[in-house]
Amino acid sequence: MVSLYDRLSYFAGVLLMAVLCVCLETCPARAAQAPVAPLELLVLGSGGPGAGGRAGAGYVLLLDGTPRILLDAGPGTFVRLGEARLDVRNLNIVLLTHLHADHVGELPGFVKARAVAARSDINFDVFGPGTAPSFPSTRQFIDLMFGQHGAFGYLQDFAGTVTFSTTDLDNISSVKTLYSQDGLEIHAIAGHHRDAPAVIYRVDYKGKNITFSGDIDEHGHAALRQIAKGSNLLVFNAPILDPPNSPAALYALHTAPVDIGRISATAAVSSLLLSHLSRDIDESRDAVTRSIGRSYQGPVQFAKDGLRIRL
Ligand SMILES: [Zn+2]
Known part of the structure; x- marks a missing residue:
């Protein structure tokens, strides 16, 4: 038989739990847990180029907690952007590393999301590679999608006027400053991704910086070493294993872990x-970490969709 004492103890316990739950949700100590970082990286998409359960390449950079820069917009990043519940009304800078579909295929979805978030006029500053025989320039690419006669030309005037100030990054064999305003600096240098014109970016803000390799083969390594020098964080696209464990053709497009370690060091x-992780990498994480660790002693992390890194 349950005594009165037992009943009172039970109700006291329930009451205590309820008070604790309310406090955990509302007390100032919890609200102060995550201070705003000057520079923060949100990984929208950590996957590609194949469909491996991750969104394609895409990142948002937040300055003082405000989303300001989109770097690449691979398939699936639209969903991740919504999941992150970001206020994108100040997200007007777009950096494109190259024009492969796994890096830019979701750009129309992003532009539409941005347009309906603000319902006001928007001007995007877009930077990306110049042209090559098999690729349009970034300016042509934007025009093909969002120009007056583009596939999604209707977005120009859908929820406010949408315009694009697009810069083709041709002939940047040395580090070039693309943007310098209010403490934000964006630098770039030409990378190399076989026949696709490619750009390596570094974003600097309040003494912190992040470098993005983009997809890169060995002909871009010298440029990457130069622009990444001393970076707080290097985001390295790593879809292949050390030779000979990935298809031979991929070594002309990407960088193997052994070289990722050397360059980072x-x-x-x-x-x-x-x-930009493939299933092969996910299934061989220990080998990848060991290979990089032969030359690079710093911390190594594998990206996942939704990961946030505060600097
Ligand atoms: Zn790619």
């Missing part, structure tokens, strides 16, 4: 984030 970056 030479550039003396503080930390490394492996992204």
Whole structure:
């Protein structure tokens, strides 16, 4: 038989739990848990180029907690953007590493999301590679999608006027400053991704910086070492294993873990984030980490969709 004492103890316990739950949700200590970082990276998409259960390449950079820069917009990043519940009304800078579909295929979805979030006029500053025989320039690409006669030309005037100030990054064999305003600096240098014109970016803000390798083969390594020198974080696209464990053709397009380690060590970056991950990489994480660790001693992290890194 349950005594009166037992009943009172039970109700006291329930009451205590309820008070604790309310406090955990509302007390100032919890609200103060996550201070705003000057520079923060949100991984929208950590996957590609194949369909491996991750969104394609895409990142948002937040400055003082405000989303300001989109870097690449691979398939699936639209969903991740919504899941992150970001206020994108100040997200007007778009950096494109190259024009492969797994990096730019979701750009119309992003532009529409941005347009309906603001319902006011928007001007996007877009930077991306110049043209090559098999690729339009970034300016042509934007025009093909959003120009007056583009596939999604209707977005120009859908929820406010949408315009694009697009810069083709041709002939940047040395580091070039693309943007310098209110403490934000964006630098770029030409990368190399076989026949696709490619750009490596570094974003600097309040003494912190992040470098993005983009998809890169060995002909881009010298440029990457140069621009990434001393970076707080290097985001390295790492879809292949050390030779000979990936298809031979991929070594003309990407960088193997052994070289990722060497480059990160030479550039003396503080930390490394492996992204653009394939299933092969996911299934061989230990081998990848060991290979990189032969030359690079800093922290190495594998990206996942939704990951946030505060600098
Ligand atoms: Zn790619």
